[in-house]
Amino acid sequence: MMPDIGGRRKRGSEWRLSNAHETGQLVLVRCGLCSVKRWYQPGDLREIFGDIEAELVGHKMSCERCGKNDCIHAETQNPSARERQGIRVRRLVEIRMVRRVIWKDEH
Numbered sequence: 001m002m003p004d005i006g007g008r009r010k011r012g013s014e015w016r017l018s019n020a021h022e023t024g025q026l027v028l029v030r031c032g033l034c035s036v037k038r039w040y041q042p043g044d045l046r047e048i049f050g051d052i053e054a055e056l057v058g059h060k061m062s063c064e065r066c067g068k069n070d071c072i073h074a075e076t077q078n079p080s081a082r083e084r085q086g087i088r089v090r091r092l093v094e095i096r097m098v099r100r101v102i103w104k105d106e107h
Contacts, residue, residue: 020054026041033068036066039087044091
């Protein structure tokens with residue numbers, strides 16, 4: 001039997017971005033190499049990555065500061081009202097599709 005971890009997990013299910021959004025949580029993403037941390041709305045991340053397990057978000061991101069993607073860690077948190085006043089949450093403005101030309105040499 002899996003213990004209840006502060007209301008985050010339900011037995012037999014994953015804690016997805018939609019669950020975090022419904023409960024008013026934020027997603028904290030940290031880089032283990034350069035120690036940068038950023039806060040995101042789970043609904044914004046769901047728009048980009050789909051309704052995945054919240055802790056898997058880190059595997060799909062790269063650090064904007066150092067460019068690495070192998071040490072990114074994501075977790076959901078429920079900061080108090082006092083803590084939220086000091087948090088700057090990054091919000092999704094738009095998603096752009098970029099067209100790139102890819103060449104292949106033929107022999």
